[in-house]
Amino acid sequence: MKGISEKVQAAGEKLRKVLQERDPSTAIAILIAQLDPDALGSALAMQYLCAEYGQHALIYYGGAIGNDHNVHIFKVYNLHPDVRPVSQMSANIRDIILVDSGRLKDGRLPTIANMNPLAVIDHHRGSDIDPRETVVLIEDVGACATLITEMIKHLLGKEVKEIGGYVWGTLAIGIYTDTKELTSASDRDRKAFDYLIGRIGMPEFIRLLSYKRSLQFLENFSRALNHRKTVNTFMFAPLGKLGGEERGEDLPLVADFLVRTEGITLVLVWALVADNVVRISARSAPEAPFDLNELLREKFGQNAGAKIAPDGHGEGGARITLQLDEWLQNKANEAYLLQMVENKIEQLFI
Ligand SMILES: [Mn+2]
Numbered sequence: 001m002k003g004i005s006e007k008v009q010a011a012g013e014k015l016r017k018v019l020q021e022r023d024p025s026t027a028i029a030i031l032i033a034q035l036d037p038d039a040l041g042s043a044l045a046m047q048y049l050c051a052e053y054g055q056h057a058l059i060y061y062g063g064a065i066g067n068d069h070n071v072h073i074f075k076v077y078n079l080h081p082d083v084r085p086v087s088q089m090s091a092n093i094r095d096i097i098l099v100d101s102g103r104l105k106d107g108r109l110p111t112i113a114n115m116n117p118l119a120v121i122d123h124h125r126g127s128d129i130d131p132r133e134t135v136v137l138i139e140d141v142g143a144c145a146t147l148i149t150e151m152i153k154h155l156l157g158k159e160v161k162e163i164g165g166y167v168w169g170t171l172a173i174g175i176y177t178d179t180k181e182l183t184s185a186s187d188r189d190r191k192a193f194d195y196l197i198g199r200i201g202m203p204e205f206i207r208l209l210s211y212k213r214s215l216q217f218l219e220n221f222s223r224a225l226n227h228r229k230t231v232n233t234f235m236f237a238p239l240g241k242l243g244g245e246e247r248g249e250d251l252p253l254v255a256d257f258l259v260r261t262e263g264i265t266l267v268l269v270w271a272l273v274a275d276n277v278v279r280i281s282a283r284s285a286p287e288a289p290f291d292l293n294e295l296l297r298e299k300f301g302q303n304a305g306a307k308i309a310p311d312g313h314g315e316g317g318a319r320i321t322l323q324l325d326e327w328l329q330n331k332a333n334e335a336y337l338l339q340m341v342e343n344k345i346e347q348l349f350i
Contacts, residue, residue, distance in 0.1 A: 004154045005139075011151065015151070016053060018135060019053035028050055028118065030043045030098075031086065031097070033061075033098075034061075034101065035063060035064070036249070036252075037073060037173045041171035042147075045167050048167050058082075058093075061085060062106075062109045063249075066248055068213050071211075072211030079166075095116050097119045098122065099144055102136075105302070108319065118134065119137075121147050122137075122147075123138065125293060126305050140308060141189055142189040143174055143178035143192075149192040149196060160199075168196050169196075173208045173209070175193045176193065179309070184313060217247075217250050225258075227240075231350050234264075235261065238341075239251065247271075248271070251270070251279060252281045254281070255267050255283045266290075266295075267282065267283045267284075268345060276321060276322040280345070293307070304319075305317075324337075
């Protein structure tokens with residue numbers, strides 16, 4: 001189809017073949033490592049494509065639904081019955097498809113390490129999956145939803161009318177949020193976004209945008225602001241211990257906001273999301289003189305990574321499991337533990 005890159009066309013053809021030839025007697029799992037509108041839209045669209053080629057696919061996510069916007073989108077389209085936590089994944093599923101993440105060895109999805117990846121569609125670098133055996137489409141665009149939208153246009157052409165509004169809607173909101181309200185969108189992202197808005201109309205899109213923030217989010221935001229430390233052009237903002245993984249999605253939102261502060265090139269927002277798990281959201285400004293992906297890998301190792309957006313800003317994070325024995329792992333030591341983590345993070349970067 002006109003205007004669709006050869007890479008997307010080739011991956012689309014390969015995916016169609018894989019799905020058409022696969023024995024459909026067991027379900028495929030479409031996996032989301034980190035739930036956000038981009039991953040959600042990509043997964044729902046992929047589920048639609050699977051059905052189109054005779055395959056039953058179920059969607060599972062790592063972590064929790066998290067931030068207020070995710071919760072809103074789930075409500076608008078009543079997604080709860082269809083999109084489930086990975087802990088509920090059926091034991092006889094072997095074949096998986098990854099969207100918006102590209103790693104089998106992923107701390108957020110511990111159960112998939114030995115599964116069979118049929119396809120990976122992503123816009124983060126650093127996949128550990130062999131492209132000779134799997135359909136791999138990884139490109140530096142602003143949203144994974146852009147790649148999937150292009151692929152659907154290529155594969156279904158004029159048949160696309162049949163797709164339910166929830167697929168177009170979640171893809172559109174996915175592109176919008178992943179490109180920071182389109183401020184970092186590339187031509188391809190904008191083109192895909194226009195196409196999707198043409199399908200659902202502006203009122204529907206506005207309905208998806210109109211969510212209420214919870215007080216908890218504001219409290220986390222205020223905590224980050226009050227406890228921040230700025231050294232040269234780096235800002236460190238601790239959120240302390242969160243009530244659970246559910247609020248973990250506040251971290252990237254706070255980081256997105258803070259990185260647009262004058263004179264700042266790097267922001268690290270972090271929190272304890274479980275007794276011994278530290279989650280870090282990192283953002284770098286477009287003018288930052290370092291590659292965020294390389295920097296995070298160097299400082300935090302394997303469980304860290306970042307993508308570089310079309311406008312040059314970096315977005316990523318890390319997940320660190322602290323090795324604590326019974327002595328340290330208890331409530332009484334929490335303040336001490338938080339202080340140690342804070343010191344460690346600052347030492348790494350200053
Ligand atoms: Mn994404």
